[in-house]
Amino acid sequence: MMELLIQLFPLVIIIFAAFLLLAITLWKRNSPAKLRDIPALSRLYRMLGLSVEDGTRLHISLGHGNLLDARGGSALAGLATLRIIAEKTSVSDMPAIASSGDPVLGLLTQDTLQAGYKAAGVDEMYSPTTGRVTGLTPFGFAAGAMQISRNEKVSTTVMLGHLGVEAALIADTSDRDNITIIGASDDISGQAVLFANTQDALIGEELFAAGAYLGAGTSHTASLTVQDILRWLVIATLLGGAAIKLLGTI
Amino acid sequence: MRVFTAVIAIATGILILFGYFFEPFAIVQTLLLNWAIILASVAVLVGIFNLTSVHMNKIRHSEKGSTYSALLIIGLVATLFLGILLRPQHSAMQMILNGVIIPTEAALMGLLTISLLYAAIRLLRRRADMMGIVFLVTAALLFLGSATLPFGDIPVIGTLIRPWVSQILALGGARGILIGVALGTLTTALRVLFGIDRPYGGQ
Numbered sequence: 001m002m003e004l005l006i007q008l009f010p011l012v013i014i015i016f017a018a019f020l021l022l023a024i025t026l027w028k029r030n031s032p033a034k035l036r037d038i039p040a041l042s043r044l045y046r047m048l049g050l051s052v053e054d055g056t057r058l059h060i061s062l063g064h065g066n067l068l069d070a071r072g073g074s075a076l077a078g079l080a081t082l083r084i085i086a087e088k089t090s091v092s093d094m095p096a097i098a099s100s101g102d103p104v105l106g107l108l109t110q111d112t113l114q115a116g117y118k119a120a121g122v123d124e125m126y127s128p129t130t131g132r133v134t135g136l137t138p139f140g141f142a143a144g145a146m147q148i149s150r151n152e153k154v155s156t157t158v159m160l161g162h163l164g165v166e167a168a169l170i171a172d173t174s175d176r177d178n179i180t181i182i183g184a185s186d187d188i189s190g191q192a193v194l195f196a197n198t199q200d201a202l203i204g205e206e207l208f209a210a211g212a213y214l215g216a217g218t219s220h221t222a223s224l225t226v227q228d229i230l231r232w233l234v235i236a237t238l239l240g241g242a243a244i245k246l247l248g249t250i
Numbered sequence: 251m252r253v254f255t256a257v258i259a260i261a262t263g264i265l266i267l268f269g270y271f272f273e274p275f276a277i278v279q280t281l282l283l284n285w286a287i288i289l290a291s292v293a294v295l296v297g298i299f300n301l302t303s304v305h306m307n308k309i310r311h312s313e314k315g316s317t318y319s320a321l322l323i324i325g326l327v328a329t330l331f332l333g334i335l336l337r338p339q340h341s342a343m344q345m346i347l348n349g350v351i352i353p354t355e356a357a358l359m360g361l362l363t364i365s366l367l368y369a370a371i372r373l374l375r376r377r378a379d380m381m382g383i384v385f386l387v388t389a390a391l392l393f394l395g396s397a398t399l400p401f402g403d404i405p406v407i408g409t410l411i412r413p414w415v416s417q418i419l420a421l422g423g424a425r426g427i428l429i430g431v432a433l434g435t436l437t438t439a440l441r442v443l444f445g446i447d448r449p450y451g452g453q
Binding site for chain 2: 007008010011014017018021022025066068070072073074076077079080083103104106107108110111112115128129131132133134136137139140142143144147150151165166168169171172175186188191193195196197199203204205207208217219220223226227230231234
């Protein structure tokens with residue numbers, strides 16, 4: 001019986017999180033979101049408008065996360081952000097370009113871009129070549145993405161997804177061309193590299209906050225609240241566990 | 251059509267999730283994941299087609315860097331035909347892999363070392379705050395502590411500070427970040443599972 005309970009415990013957490021997400025989404029659907037300031041995301045929001053005005057484009061690099069494993073989460077968060085960026089920049093002369101290093105992610109990138117164009121009412125302006133698979137290995141992907149930043153009149157490079165140390169190559173190319181860099185990765189090495197290479201770093205779960213900050217809707221804001229609640233539960237569990245262990249040894 | 255794709259995606263997600271917890275669903279989970287792997291293989295072909303069309307466009311319009319695009323197309327076609335004719339195990343194919351692809355990626359890795367060093371130098375110019383200083387000092391201490399020197403480890407830095415920073419502070423921080431990422435992944439996956447975020451079906 002105990003074994004079954006332990007086995008089903010993760011499912012209980014998932015159901016609890018799902019319940020929270022739905023409840024908070026419904027509860028907050030009519031109230032404006034109150035979000036703390038994250039400089040990198042404020043900069044991204046600003047750059048969205050600026051790029052349309054000055055005739056430059058955004059390059060969104062979604063990394064090489066495979067959707068069939070645990071790295072898919074960051075790729076899905078990147079896609080949610082891409083959807084909003086595509087909608088807001090689709091009317092520009094220089095629409096956003098998205099790059100990825102995984103073929104499945106590449107397909108979803110194109111679909112997401114197309115959805116953004118449709119939402120903006122300009123689906124006839126969508127071009128499949130704005131969503132690109134630049135390589136199938138991490139360095140191959142980075143080499144292809146570097147070329148986009150360098151040759152396609154890019155003003156901001158946004159890296160959101162599963163990126164490792166190869167992110168430094170993309171960031172370095174962008175930096176040499178005075179391109180604004182905004183980056184977040186679910187990979188620890190990728191985060192360290194992006195911290196050293198970007199003006200404002202996004203750390204850890206801030207990767208998943210981009211959608212909420214760009215106005216993706218109540219569900220994204222509710223996700224942040226659910227993450228906060230779960231984080232406090234994790235902290236309480238860790239501290240409680242440490243306290244019980246300490247008391248057991250006394 | 252949009253509703254149909256959403257229903258299929260949600261049902262598939264729930265079946266795969268249940269496969270982790272209930273034995274009868276494990277067979278369905280394996281079957282669905284096998285289908286996904288086959289579809290992912292087809293997506294590789296679509297990805298290559300996409301890559302080719304992007305670079306063909308560049309060549310056609312004589313855009314900046316179109317010489318590299320031409321080289322890429324020639325390399326792609328040559329490797330594809332050689333692979334089909336000779337099979338991937340053939341010595342010529344192995345030579346292409348070991349003599350071109352692996353050294354090129356190794357060269358990029360070498361370039362990365364310089365990029366990282368350059369980024370570290372520029373870090374204080376870009377971000378002269380406490381976090382930037384802590385980052386640089388930590389990196390310098392870890393480099394010094396890990397350096398292979400003729401006389402062995404540097405006293406205190408190599409024997410005390412480096413293990414303490416890397417195994418306690420850095421490990422604790424990394425675990426904290428990974429827990430945050432896991433929570434973010436959970437809520438993102440739930441949004442997809444509920445059909446709120448639909449990165450498929452043009453929604």
